[in-house]
Amino acid sequence: MRSVGVGALMAGDPLLSVRDLHVRFATERGDVNAVNGVSFDLHEGQTLAIVGESGSGKSVTAKTLMNLLPRSARVSGEVTYGGHDVRALAAAGTKHFFGVQMTMVFQDPMTSLNPVKRVGEQIAETLRYHLGRSRSEARSEAVELLDTVGVPEPARRVRQYPHELSGGLRQRVVIAMALACRPRLLIADEPTTAVDVTVQKHLLDLLDDLRRRRGMSMILITHDLGVARGRADDVAVMYAGRVVETADADTLFADMRHPYTEALLRSIPRIEDPVHHRLDPIQGRPPESIDPPEACAFAPRCAYAQSDCLNGVPELDGLLGLHRFACLHPTGTERGAAAMSANQAAGVTAAGMPVGGDR
Amino acid sequence: MAGSGRAQLRGRDDVLLEVKDLVVHFGAGRRRVVHAVSGVSFDVAEGETLGIVGESGCGKSTVARAIIRLVDITAGEVLFEGRDLAGLEGEELRRVRPRLQMIFQDPISSLNPRRRVRDVIAEGLAVWGDDIGSWSHDRIDELMEAVGVEARHGDRRPHEFSGGQCQRIGIARALALDPKVLICDEPVSALDVSIQAQILNLLQDMKRRYGLTVLFISHDLAVVKNVSDRIVVMYLGKVCEIGSTAEIYSRPAHPYTRALLASIPEPAAAVAADEGDIGDELPSATAPPSGCRFHTRCPRATEVCREVEPVTEPIGDGDHYIACHHPVAVDITARSR
Numbered sequence: 038m039r040s041v042g043v044g045a046l047m048a049g050d051p052l053l054s055v056r057d058l059h060v061r062f063a064t065e066r067g068d069v070n071a072v073n074g075v076s077f078d079l080h081e082g083q084t085l086a087i088v089g090e091s092g093s094g095k096s097v098t099a100k101t102l103m104n105l106l107p108r109s110a111r112v113s114g115e116v117t118y119g120g121h122d123v124r125a126l127a128a129a130g131t132k133h134f135f136g137v138q139m140t141m142v143f144q145d146p147m148t149s150l151n152p153v154k155r156v157g158e159q160i161a162e163t164l165r166y167h168l169g170r171s172r173s174e175a176r177s178e179a180v181e182l183l184d185t186v187g188v189p190e191p192a193r194r195v196r197q198y199p200h201e202l203s204g205g206l207r208q209r210v211v212i213a214m215a216l217a218c219r220p221r222l223l224i225a226d227e228p229t230t231a232v233d234v235t236v237q238k239h240l241l242d243l244l245d246d247l248r249r250r251r252g253m254s255m256i257l258i259t260h261d262l263g264v265a266r267g268r269a270d271d272v273a274v275m276y277a278g279r280v281v282e283t284a285d286a287d288t289l290f291a292d293m294r295h296p297y298t299e300a301l302l303r304s305i306p307r308i309e310d311p312v313h314h315r316l317d318p319i320q321g322r323p324p325e326s327i328d329p330p331e332a333c334a335f336a337p338r339c340a341y342a343q344s345d346c347l348n349g350v351p352e353l354d355g356l357l358g359l360h361r362f363a364c365l366h367p368t369g370t371e372r373g374a375a376a377m378s379a380n381q382a383a384g385v386t387a388a389g390m391p392v393g394g395d396r
Numbered sequence: 397m398a399g400s401g402r403a404q405l406r407g408r409d410d411v412l413l414e415v416k417d418l419v420v421h422f423g424a425g426r427r428r429v430v431h432a433v434s435g436v437s438f439d440v441a442e443g444e445t446l447g448i449v450g451e452s453g454c455g456k457s458t459v460a461r462a463i464i465r466l467v468d469i470t471a472g473e474v475l476f477e478g479r480d481l482a483g484l485e486g487e488e489l490r491r492v493r494p495r496l497q498m499i500f501q502d503p504i505s506s507l508n509p510r511r512r513v514r515d516v517i518a519e520g521l522a523v524w525g526d527d528i529g530s531w532s533h534d535r536i537d538e539l540m541e542a543v544g545v546e547a548r549h550g551d552r553r554p555h556e557f558s559g560g561q562c563q564r565i566g567i568a569r570a571l572a573l574d575p576k577v578l579i580c581d582e583p584v585s586a587l588d589v590s591i592q593a594q595i596l597n598l599l600q601d602m603k604r605r606y607g608l609t610v611l612f613i614s615h616d617l618a619v620v621k622n623v624s625d626r627i628v629v630m631y632l633g634k635v636c637e638i639g640s641t642a643e644i645y646s647r648p649a650h651p652y653t654r655a656l657l658a659s660i661p662e663p664a665a666a667v668a669a670d671e672g673d674i675g676d677e678l679p680s681a682t683a684p685p686s687g688c689r690f691h692t693r694c695p696r697a698t699e700v701c702r703e704v705e706p707v708t709e710p711i712g713d714g715d716h717y718i719a720c721h722h723p724v725a726v727d728i729t730a731r732s733r
Contacts, residue, residue: 090589189677235659238661241661266661304592304593308618308663313600313622313623314622316596316597318591318594319593
């Protein structure tokens with residue numbers, strides 16, 4: 038056995054569990070707090086979508102799991118995978134864990150593939166290094182893998198170079214590489230952001246199908262709430278390095294509580310909206326992650342903000358696995374409604390943002 | 397789809413920009429030719445917003461660039477204010493360019509990083525100032541405030557602003573010369589979701605305030621629907637379908653338009669989810685398919701589609717044209733709009 042295996046999980050035990058993860062980068066201008074206390078569980082066969090904008094910490098969280106952060110990153114917190122302490126495995130330089138048990142697909146297939154190597158060789162390389170396959174075994178397995186991910190004429194395609202393939206096919210090759218060692222967990226970081234909508238649909242269908250057939254778990258990282266809605270069992274919404282709301286997908290979209298989740302969903306143009314429908318944007322822009330004030334990070338842009346939002350960071354309330362949100366005046370509650378009407382009456386929030394205007 | 401034809405040209409008096417049989421070829425070495433745009437026709441009335449949608453490689457950005465002559469036109473006409481831009485050269489071309497301005501997808505790389513943003517916005521005025529009458533720095537302040545960037549930040553350089561702020565600056569630069577036509581090439585694709593809506597609303601406000609006619613290019617069908625009065629759907633350098641936004645979204649007749657509408661994560665109600673299954677292999681633009689260029693992926697394709705190129709024809713009784721041998725039945729008895 039060349040890889041760190043996962044024993045049979047106890048019933049109800051998660052495959053992956055993350056507790057109070059913090060990631061900090063030292064820069065010339067000061068420490069950047071990229072991830073500030075993220076916790077979640079992922080069960081076998083489930084898909085968790087992590088949704089956020091650039092700078093929310095969603096990709097840094099994924100890279101932490103995969104041990105892909107630069108040395109300058111300071112990490113604290115616990116990551117457990119099938120009973121193993123993932124950060125200890127990383128520190129021990131364990132060879133056949135990352136990329137075997139747990140693999141990742143990145144946004145841009147062109148940068149994850151070696152441009153001067155035939156795609157078949159790139160897949161075979163993984164099989165030979167991690168699983169000790171012979172040259173010929175690896176070659177025929179590469180063809181099978183391309184077939185599995187829906188690449189037409191796989192026997193011909195293995196001999197091609199990345200530039201000879203379309204964007205959609207390249208991303209399929211990357212997925213084939215990620216699947217080569219039969220991972221239990223696949224992390225897909227914006228896997229369809231660089232491709233067209235027609236291709237996006239096929240790739241998401243493929244990932245979903247593979248997850249089901251192979252009983253894999255998946256973390257889908259995306260900025261697109263629409264993608265999360267259709268494809269995930271659970272959704273975690275991140276803002277400024279924190280999970281601000283998390284629930285199963287149906288609950289989150291039907292009964293959201295965090296004003297950021299609500300504002301994000303409202304700001305997106307939807308295909309069923311009337312033509313020239315005036316959009317409802319989120320005011321301002323995401324906060325700096327250097328020296329953030331001890332306050333709710335969304336408060337400056339939040340129509341519900343009260344003075345207590347500016348004194349301390351709200352906790353993510355509720356039990357792990359249930360609907361949790363970090364907000365003192367949640368939307369859809371009496372407290373939220375009271376906060377909103379107070380702000381509307383005043384014409385301004387406690388953080389000084391005008392309410393009721395437009396722009 | 398994959399059609400030529402001019403049936404969609406309306407010939408109205410208020411048409412400001414008319415593109416007729418536009419062809420753009422690029423050389424690809426070894427005597428190969430990329431057929432980027434192959435006989436595209438449409439018109440844009442004054443004050444209208446025309447959206448152009450399609451997958452990457454469909455030629456939508458090339459059409460936009462050809463109109464303002466950022467790429468060479470192989471054949472066809474671009475009529476603007478009674479003149480054919482395709483034939484203009486030298487000083488004549490230079491003089492017409494301030495009338496058509498463009499904003500780009502990547503807001504940061506489209507601004508010169510070494511210059512202060514005030515100078516970036518003012519550059520066109522500094523060049524053209526004598527020709528368009530007097531101007532002063534008040535004009536720059538006014539533009540900056542109009543697009544939502546504080547004028548006191550005018551001495552900063554582009555890297556000191558976020559992507560959304562840079563796109564606002566790009567819009568101010570485009571508006572400085574008081575253009576008639578604003579061409580927006582994927583203006584919000586590189587922006588965060590929460591910022592996209594701000595920029596889309598700003599573009600609507602600027603359109604009203606400065607009386608602009610807009611060409612809006614995007615791959616995002618929901619964004620295009622939001623901003624456009626009329627839509628052109630393109631595929632591999634050809635027009636598939638063109639018409640009023642309401643028609644295209646409520647009664648899409650071209651199989652390709654329907655596939656696009658079915659592919660988005662939350663598909664449009666007018667189409668069935670399986671209509672998005674058209675494969676993900678775009679044929680090469682160096683050797684485009686015969687007949688209808690979409691036939692290799694089209695679920696309705698027959699022999700005639702492989703052999704005969706469809707031309708645009710009106711469909712239904714609204715503002716709606718389609719180039720397809722087998723359009724999806726549109727209920728023409730339904731109330732138009």
